[in-house]
Amino acid sequence: MFAYTIRRLLAAFVLLILMSIVTFLLFNASAQDPARLACGKNCTVEQIASVRHKLGYDKPIATQYVLLIKGLVAGRDFPDDAATKKNAPQTITHCGAPCFGYSNFQTSLVSTLIKERLPVSISVAFFAFVLWMVFGIVSGVIAALFRGRWPDKILVGLALVGYSFPTFFIGLVLYTYIALQWQLVPTPEYISPLSDPVGFLRGAILPAVTLAMIYIAGYVRLTRAYVLEAMGEDYLRTARAKGLNERTIVIKHTLRAALTPITTIAGLDLGALLAGTPITETVFNFNGVGKLTVQSATNGDLPTLTAIVLISAAFIIVANIVVDVLYAYIDPRVRYA
Amino acid sequence: MSEGITVAEVAADRPHALGEDFLQVENLKVHFPTEDGLVKSVDGLSFDLQRGRTLGIVGESGSGKSVTSQAIMGLHRGSRAQVSGQILLDGEDLLQVSDERLRKLRGNDIAMVFQDPLSSLHPYYTIGNQIVEAYKVHHDVKNSAARKRTIEMLDRVGIPNPQRRIDQYPHEFSGGMRQRAMIAMALINDPKLLIADEPTTALDVTVQAQILELILDLQREFGSAIIIITHDLGVVAEMADDILVMYAGKSVERGPVNDVFYTPQMPYTWGLLSSMPRIDRVREERLNPIRGNPPSLINPPSGCAFNPRCDFRHQVDDPQRCVDEVPLFDPEQLHPVRCHIVPARRKEIFESTIKPRL
């Protein structure tokens, strides 16, 4: 088990390195001139050259990549050349580890930006996760237990309706009616859950519900299918033949088997959400990573985009590992394999 | 009373002499409505069983053996199955009792061993957890007491090192050990009736014999009545007191094991016997399967359901009867047979044609 975890971590590390190379090449070695993008539209040739030098885009591409990694691990200086450091140390900007570079558009270090934005995205993602897990799984179980009868039809039907509308539409409808028109909840805004948990829940309920809507439908159907599958298993017949009561049969025997595979899917879905949700954050005007992604993509803000891609990848890779290791704990057959 | 004659000896001589039938199945029907039509998996089955005795139910796959055993366990409740008839256990009709009463009987008075021990055990719980649960649901005892009893039972069914094995998962057991654990689970509440549905089919040959031996041993010890279901006549010949042969959801021959095994009367039983693998036979000669396929249970052949596959129809004075008329089956007889061939003629055919080929 320990060796397995170590092996997975090593593989993940290699994967991250590869991801970083691909991302770097994609953004920094493309037809676009990164210095020009960083400087903006109305820059003179001299200004562009100066930006290029300052941000290190004048160095060979391999060196640039090494500097990026060095910045992540140990921090770096802009511009990173010995002469300037000696002659005019006051013009050097230091970017501490983990350094993702400097965003000219946001006039801020990318790491500072991320540090501000990430908690917004992560906390909303977790809120949505809890909602869709609870509602999705409970509805799925009920639908399966009442298979073919009206609770099943209603739940599966509702889930499908929720699933058929685009996110921005659900978001806008909720915003307009629940928050503005009927004022059932306060106007959505981000309040840190660490400073005011209740305030956070009230402020983030609509974006969380919007996000959860996309997933609930899938989870209702998934849970329903897994529960029905488990109900057909031979070991459930054994459980009945023992004379167990219906509650034990459902909770201990059916759900244990049905929900285990859902853990995997849930972990991966959550991992993919942690790095922000562009549409939902934009609709509700939450300053999370998702909204930052939209801004950076529109502006050609390469350092920020690189950082977001790398962080998203890291989340997904880590989620994969967590899920695999977790699975080994909850499925005894994997543990010994 | 003269000494030396035990009840068992009397019973062995005259199987119906014990009088008190512990399990009585009367005109049992289990029908499944499906898109293709009504599947009549069990269609008017009757048999009975006394305490401490073993009934072997044989028949090709699809003849309704498992559906019958599941009906006795009440496992069709809550499904689409239409069940009718009577299943009297100690005079109590299992088809009429409340769900709660049935739950109390299951696992406690009637227990079941299934065909595939791997899929029949929950993969996420240890063997011990699953057996302890089976004990505790019928006994108000502490975990430690249930665990102690489980270890004893695992030991009793021949699982080595039960103190350690109790905490292992099903996939860590071999096939034979899993089936032993299933048997321990079934017997832990000392049931009066044990149903074993093809308990050795999923196991390899050497293990099969051990498991059957174990079931017989335990029966002697606990005195349960046993229904053993199999498609292997050899197994029942060794284990059972009586044999019931099923075809297309109906009984076609029934009687004490020696009668059915050594002087079978129904062409279908002859077919089963001829297709039985035997060690003393040369390999090429061994398999002599019954020609044709098992019948549809939605539209079974009219008359005798076996008639399209029967090689002996011409032995009936009017062969048309095989197609027109369902042969009677008189459960009151010691060795009833569902066949239009007259009894004397059947005996003759068996002696002259079938027996020499077996």
Ligand SMILES: Nc1ncnc2c1ncn2[C@@H]1O[C@H](COP(=O)(O)OP(=O)(O)O)[C@@H](O)[C@H]1O
């Ligand atoms: N739930 C069900 N729905 C429809 N048909 C069924 C169902 N269960 C069993 N059957 C049919 O009943 C017949 C008898 O099955 P079974 O009792 O399992 O045979 P076997 O004698 O091999 O144990 C089979 O043809 C099977 O397809």
Ligand SMILES: [Mg+2]
């Ligand atoms: Mg069967």
